[in-house]
Amino acid sequence: MTTAHATDYAWFEQRYPVLGEAHCLTHVQGISADGLLRRFDALSGREVAGLDAVVAAWEAFDDGEDEDVEALLGDGDGDDGDGDDGDGDRLLVAVTELDGWALAIEPYGYLGSLHEVVPRLADGTRLVSHFRNVNAVDSFHWWEHGGCRLHFEPLFADQRDGSDADAPGIPELLTACGFDLGGERTGLHTEAAFALAERLTEVRLDPERLEAATFRLGYAPRP
Numbered sequence: 001m002t003t004a005h006a007t008d009y010a011w012f013e014q015r016y017p018v019l020g021e022a023h024c025l026t027h028v029q030g031i032s033a034d035g036l037l038r039r040f041d042a043l044s045g046r047e048v049a050g051l052d053a054v055v056a057a058w059e060a061f062d063d064g065e066d067e068d069v070e071a072l073l074g075d076g077d078g079d080d081g082d083g084d085d086g087d088g089d090r091l092l093v094a095v096t097e098l099d100g101w102a103l104a105i106e107p108y109g110y111l112g113s114l115h116e117v118v119p120r121l122a123d124g125t126r127l128v129s130h131f132r133n134v135n136a137v138d139s140f141h142w143w144e145h146g147g148c149r150l151h152f153e154p155l156f157a158d159q160r161d162g163s164d165a166d167a168p169g170i171p172e173l174l175t176a177c178g179f180d181l182g183g184e185r186t187g188l189h190t191e192a193a194f195a196l197a198e199r200l201t202e203v204r205l206d207p208e209r210l211e212a213a214t215f216r217l218g219y220a221p222r223p
Helices: 011-013 018-019 035-038 053-061 069-074 120-122 170-177 189-201 207-212
Strands: 021-028 043-049 089-096 101-107 125-130 140-143 145-150 214-219
Touching: 011 035, 011 189, 018 021, 018 035, 018 053, 021 035, 021 120, 021 189, 035 089, 035 101, 035 120, 035 214, 043 053, 043 069, 053 089, 053 101, 053 207, 069 214, 089 170, 120 125, 120 140, 125 189, 140 207, 189 214
Parallel strands: none
Antiparallel strands: 021 101, 021 125, 043 214, 089 101, 089 214, 125 140, 140 145
């Protein structure tokens, strides 16, 4: 197991300020990036190189200027009869593969945090996801063998549920990642979620890896 700590991810918000405000990262073990897109029921779009390009694609998508999604929805998928191409009912998901895991990154997204979506994403394998929105609402999920092993809000890591929520070693693991279990709220809970995800997956994220990765864009329906 790695020894990742919250301070190892202090770069994330500085390097990717859009994602620092709101993001959802979902790791699913042993499946391909395209397989993960299928679990999101996403339309598969183009490939882009690096996370900066993912953020740029999301900005175009958010502004309604994504030609890729227009082409994908041009067959009438999502058309309500009023000329709406349906992209307002979809979220951008970018997927890649790292160290035997498929990784989905959702700028300003949340699908990988939803209780009605996570079981489908985790089916038959292991899932680790963490989410934060612009209002500092956050969540962390660890699923395995069809069940939730650990779920909590990183800001309130002392309040947990799941089969391993209070298993031996879990409080120590959370503390080692930088979470404060004593009721004091620190400013590093988001970074600690990245550290915990690394410890559970052994997938190390850094700017060099993220910019070297090739991402497939997908457009997933809102539940």
